[in-house]
Amino acid sequence: MADRKLFAGHAVRRLRRAGALTQAAMAEMLGISPSYLNLVERNQRPVSATLLLALAERFDFDPRTLSAGEPGGGAEAIRRRLSDPIFADLEIDRAELEEWLVxxxxxxxxxARAYDRGGGSATAAEPADSGTAVRREIERWRNHFADLDTAAETLADELRQGAGDLFGSLADRLRVKHHLSIRILPLEVLTDVRVRIDLHARQIQLSETLDPPSRVFALARHLGQIEARAEIDALVRGAGFTERTSDRLYRRHLTGYFAAAVMMPYARFLRACEATGYDLDLIRRRFGASPEQVAHRLTTLSRVGARGLPFFMLRTDRAGQVSKRFAGASNAPIVEGPGLCPLLDTFTVFQRPDERIVQLVALEDGSRWFTSSRCVGPPGGWQGAVRARFAVTLGLAADSAGTLAAARGLDLAGEATPIGLGCRACTRPDCPQRSAAPAGRALIVNDREAGVSPFGFATD
Known part of the structure; x- marks a missing residue:
């Protein structure tokens, strides 16, 4: 895929003002015309590779801040916040939003900060808490951390040179380099714990209930805490959280990211995806990973010059509660919407747990999405234990899904299921599944007529 165009006028303007420069003075330093710089600052021209290099050479800054520092996470992130039902009557269009950002x-x-701190309206998908702040930071990076991927690839290459499988190689490195032994303990010893670090005994203790992918992930994660500490510390410091809990949650995400990158090194993983048409079952077997681990990894493929398809991921329970959501580079409104539509086939997988279910859906804004859902259960179950079940949904813009193995035989330009972002945010008037009128729209009760939906509402 071709790289995205980088529109970062706000960051260029901030850089110019920090140096107390006029547009003419900065343009002269960069070797461009003032009119061109004006267009860049107004987001009417992208920041080219040549201009990016000139900026990096003449000003002391990290080029990644041009994309990482968009106000509120950028236009799509602001638009997702504005999809909250409390703003339904404002009808802010895309052009108006872009003018605001410029x-x-x-x-x-x-x-964005005020909305996130307040958690949105009472009908918003989740309260403002430490997890929300962490998700915003992950979104700011589009869930791609280049330094962690590079460190993980280097480690994975070193581990491949040793004998044995990945679990054995990880165990050897932890034992030889860090003096940590691995013990698999029975259920009656680790009853309510799946992984324990016993620093006194210099042991990593794993429950026997863990499946092989989870055992490998646990060792890779702990190795990341040790060997990728500098990279992780830098990212946590850069996030600037004010709460200790947010720091810890973000650190946990980053160590998990590193572990997945060791199991599925970026370049090899991307090659396997492209060679197989993103055949998820084949990929998970090839890398010894679980379906959920592969789904997570697919949302991280944003390396400059080697981008994968921009997937989003949702993990949902039977009640429709979303416990994980990653937009990656997809800019999918479904991820940040205030609710989930019951017409989304995410919920069907609980009745068909051994199948992967695909669906073509269309949102009210006209965007079309290909989704692939599967039922998963966390590791660590045993006879008699309560078995949790989740639906993991991967999604991709329909016009990018043509090469997917899962989309073969599906007319991606054909009929799609019309869905919304939850009933309170959806204004489709003829939905038979509707359970509430949209927020901000007056409910209409007509004793003489019965429509498709029992919740009629004013449409103007």
Missing amino acids: GAPGGAEAF
């Missing part, structure tokens, strides 16, 4: 980036950032 003309008042500080105001847009202030709105």
Whole structure:
């Protein structure tokens, strides 16, 4: 895939103002015309590779901040916040939003921070808590951490040179380099714990209930805590969280990211995806990973010059509660919407747990999405234990799904299931599945007529 165009006028303008430069002075330093710089600052021209290099050479800054520092996470992130039902009557269109970001980036950032701190309206998908702050930071990076991927690939290459499988190689490295032994303990010893680090005994203790992918992940994760500590510490410091819990949650995500990158090194994983048409079952067997681990990894493929398809991921329980959501580079409104549509086939997998179910859906904004859902259960179960079940859904813009093995035989330009972002945010008037009128729309009760939906509402 071709790299995305980088529009970062707000960041260029902030850089110019920090140096107390006029547009003419900065343009002269960069070897471009003032009119071109003006267009860049207004997001009417992208930041080219040549301009990016010139900026990096003449100003002391990290080029990654151009994309990482968009107000409120960028236009799509602001738009997802504005999809909250409390803003339903404002009808802010895309052009108006883009003008806001260009003309008042500080105001847009202030709105995003205030919204996130307040958790949105009472009908928003989740409260403002430490987890929300962490997700916003992950979204800011599009769930791609280049330094961690590089470190993990280097480690994975070193481990491949040793004998044995990945679990054995990880165990050997932990034992030889870090003086940590591995013990698999029976259920009656680790009853309520699946992984325990006993520093006194210099042991990593794993429950016998863990399946092989989970055992490998646990060792890779602990190795990341040791060998990728500098990279992880830098990312946590850069996030600037004000709560200790947020720091810990973010650190946990980053160590998990590193572990997955060791199990599925970026370049090899991307080659396997492209060679197999993203055949998820074949890929998980090839890398010895679980379906959920592979789904996570697919949302991280945003390396410059080697991008994978931009997937999003949701993990949902039977009650429709979302426990994991990663937008990656997809900019999918479904991920940040205030609710899930019951017409989404995410929920069907609980009745068909051994199948992967695909679906073509269309949102109210006209965007079309290909989704693939599967039922999964966390590791660590045993006879008599309560068995949790989740639906993991991967999604991709329909116009990018043509090469997928799972989409073969499906007309991606054909009929799609019309869905919304939950009933309170959806304004489709003829949905038979509707359970509430949209927020901000007056409910209409007509004793003389019965429509498709029992919840009629004003459409203007």
